[in-house]
Amino acid sequence: MNNGRIENIGTFDTLADVLLKSIKRQDSQEDVKKAEVKEMPTKKHERMLSIVSVASSIGKEFTEVEQNIQEEVEKGQLSFSMYIQYYRTGASICLLVCMLLLFLIAQVFSNGCDLWVAHWTNGETANAANNTKYTVNVSSAKSNEINNIENSYDFIESQKNYIYIYTIFIAGSIILTTARSLLFYQVCMNASKGLHNKMFSNVLKAPMRFFNTNPSGRILNRFSRDIGAVDEILPKATIDAITAFLVMLGILMMVFIVTPWMILPAVILGILFYFFRRVYLSSAQDIKRIEGVNRAPVFSHISATLYGMSTIRSSKAEEMVIHEFDSLQDQHTGSWFMFLACSGALGFYLDCISLAFLILVTFQFLIMETNSGMSGNIGLVVSSSMILIGMLQLGVRQTTEVSSNMTSVERVMQYTKVEKEEELNPEATEKPKNWPSAGKIAFKNTYLRYAPEDPPALKSLNIVIQPGEKIGIVGRTGAGKSTLISSLFRLAPIDGTIAIDDIDTSTVSLEHLRSNISIIPQEPILFSASIRYNLDPFNKVSDDVIWQALNDVELKDTIESLDQKVCEGGSNFSAGQRQLVCLARAIIRNNKILVMDEATANVDPHTDSLIQTTIRENFKDCTVLTIAHRLNTIMDCDKVLVMDSGKAVEFEAPHRLLQLPGGFFTKMVEKTGPAMEAQLRQIAKIAYKLED
Ligand SMILES: Nc1ncnc2c1ncn2[C@@H]1O[C@H](COP(=O)(O)OP(=O)(O)OP(=O)(O)O)[C@@H](O)[C@H]1O
Structure with a gap:
């Protein structure tokens, strides 16, 4: 073929003869030495005869596949130092402390709003009761009129104060919550960028053995799925989890202030909650790791299939490739489904705990008669406890989401610690000029x-x-x-x-x-x-x-x-x-x-x-x-x-x-x-x- 056209057709001998002549013609202008050298390739069968090493690439691929070592899978609970390393990559200690304080102050303002509303309601209730008593006892119409004017003046003044303070709480809450979210996302983005850049530069400098023993799918997995999780899922899950826990903490504090004895059932339910979360976390993290490991072969298989598409089609191996892909996909889906099932089970147990708490809180107001039985306090505690159910679900789900996505940070961290090639000889820094001359x-x-x-x-x-x-x-x-x-x-x-x-x-x-x-x-x-x-x-x-x-x-x-x-x-x-x-x-x-x-x-x-x-x-x-x-x-x-x-x-x-x-x-x-x-x-x- 030449330029897409059939140039010649015939048996091997005829073609070899024609090719020989044409190449001889091309080379006739050149000097004797070059001509001698160039005549040699004209005999096609040399390709077969010439010894050396045609099968090298196949051999190498085989060796590489053989050498691929099992992907390193961490086991057990994620260490706390992993979180510290992650956040330290994104910000200095000083900034992290500021961020933490901002979270706390924002939460204080947010809970302040609720407490203030309860206080306001209690005040209004007391005011209404006082006014009724006063109106019944005073007979003089004139003095009654004067007092009414004075009372309504006080009432408007106190209303104004309630509104001003409530506005301050609301405005502070909005500003601080926005600021803490912006700061938090910035820190997470910095951490993500830092981790990615470190991993990228380390992988680029990794010794050849690293590439021989790690298939491309495995490396791609860390750069795509794991970095994707660190970039997109982790920051949102973390801020949700922190917010939910701070809200829960706030609610519990309010409940304890109003009904201190509720500490006891709360502690029992807290222990139960901790126990369920612990059981869930240890299995969810391992399942998530297994899911990550099972995903890599799917990527490798797809990239190998695309690369060898022509070979697969020419040897009619589509069925075999599809079968292999299905079985890899099954393994991955199996582990993913297991993860979803674990989350579902946890959700159910958490609902039970929260409902138990809500029942206790509501019934204690019916059974016990205390000062806390003021309408504002009852409203605050019951409505907050109902929020608690949602928050507990969200908080635990998101903390487990954080922990399971932290395995991505862990996996990225593994690659940031890959031994670098330069480390073979740390003193090798010479850059001689015009070398080699x-x-x-x-x-x-x-x-x-x-x-x-x-x-x-x-x-x-x-x-x-x-x-x-x-x-x-x-x-x-x-x-x-x-x-x-x-x-x-x-x-x-x-x-x-x-x-x-x-x-x-x-x-x-x-x-x-x-x-x-x-x-x-x-x-x-x-x-x-x-x-x-x-x-x-x-x-x-x-x-x-x-x-x-x-x-x-x-x-x-x-x-x-x-x-x-x-x-x-x-x-x-x-x-x-x-x-x-x-x-x-x-x-x-x-x-x-x-x-x-x-x-x-x-x-x-x-x-x-x-x-x-x-x-x-x-x-x-x-x-x-x-x-x-x-x-x-x-x-x-x-x-x-x-x-x-x-x-x-x-x-x-x-x-x-x-x-x-x-x-x-x-x-x-x-x-x-x-x-x-x-x-x-x-x-x-x-x-x-x-x-x-
Ligand atoms: N990346 C590698 N890791 C471990 N051993 C290797 C690696 N590459 C080659 N070897 C081993 O080193 C030896 C020499 O291999 P090498 O690739 O240098 O041979 P070669 O003469 O170039 O062969 P070919 O002509 O087939 O390319 C072989 O025994 C091979 O198994």
Whole structure:
């Protein structure tokens, strides 16, 4: 196919012949060395024959799945320190104390309103009683008239005072309640932002092992659902819970002032309430945690399904995927339903407690005759106790909501404490200027372990790569080729030394080290942004430089503008074009060291040949390490490094290695078949002679 049209059709042999001729035609202009190199990819079956490591990505995914450790689930009651840490992230101690005082004062004003109304009612009742007595006893009409005027004057004055004071209570209550809510939400938002930023920066700096052992769904869950809960649900639930408890406290105080003996049943009911809440909380928190853990696989499954949609459809595995999804969804729904059932049960028990209290309060006014039997007091206590029922429900529901959503804070906190990569070597802060200027790489007794308990994946590596050398890295799958590259970027803890231009990389900051080595990975990574951003994310070069790089990789005609959008994962570009964009990115960065990790494994022979030529031209003076997928791509390298079981077993010019009968490299070349072997030997020989 070419540009969406069928260019040729026929058997494998016919097509191979046609392709061979066409590529030969393209390459005829180039010099002998390049022509020799380029002729090699024309034989398609090389893809099958060339040894090395086609199955690497599949193998890695498998290893990753195997390595995924169980998600850490906290158990038992949330510690109080979690609350302190959460609020301390949002505000200073001083501000928190002010907020607490504001809550209390607002509540005092709010209860003051009720008490004042009761006091007012009692006053009115007493006034009315006095007036009646007075009217009956006084006979003189005149004096009666005068007194009435005076009384009504006093009455209006006292009414005014009642209204003024009531207005003050109402206004104070409104202002203080609004202020405390605004302050509280601000503190919560600060805490939420702080936690998110801390988690984000920690996860970005987490070692590679963290990403290997935590599936993306699990990480996404913390950034979406947990942060969502902390952002939206927790502040509202907390303010509701605090308000409900303060209102309850206020009501109980009023009831105790009016009928002190009610303290006894209140204490008994309080103990019962505490007991129910405790039982509920311990199960609800665990259920909520289980629910959180059961949610992550649903996310992982969806993202994996979307990613592998074409594979699923082509292998007709829809039923299987749907079945898996249903069973994961069932598990999640089961735990969620359990949570709802727990809340329902708690609601029922709380209703019983509140009703018992209300019955006691109401009946005590009938049974007992005390001073408190004034109408205002009775009205205040009964109406407040009825509010108490609603408040108790709301308060407990919201406190449990707070506790269960605090598990999200707990889960976010876990990720804010992820060990950072930099901590591997806290002194690694050097940022040498213009480094590396030559591109010499020296491995001295280097070992790499992916995890302390794992055996070393790289063992006793002692090689020196001279500035500007082109090195091909070969070896069977699992031999340690990618690990060698990982060690260069210090993606895992290393024993021994790796020096670049005689500077130990462990003394250089990771950011500086990594930004000074270019890599073209097997799976090219493109961002969902403009072409310009993809090629020069830090806006360091002019548009001319970018266009020149695109020209070098023959993408100038394909790309209309530097503002052209790249879809998610670069889906509007072919695999080869994505690889070329990565190559253009590497050209723009202009680093002295370039690493290619099987960069040409998934591209067609023409793009492969274009990549090879571009690298030879643009990275002439750079040190280039190539993990080889096809042997022909590295036969003209300065040296070939053969890896086996994490060790460097051969490191020499390919022509010289091929002189070793029974050598690792010789065996690899022999396995490609006599015709290919002859060709490979020929390329190696020419390249060796040209070098001499
Ligand atoms: N992230 C990882 N965590 C733990 N062990 C790993 C990890 N990546 C690789 N290994 C192990 O390190 C060893 C070397 O793997 P590496 O990926 O370097 O091989 P490779 O030569 O690049 O293979 P391939 O050609 O298939 O990509 C293997 O035994 C592998 O299991």
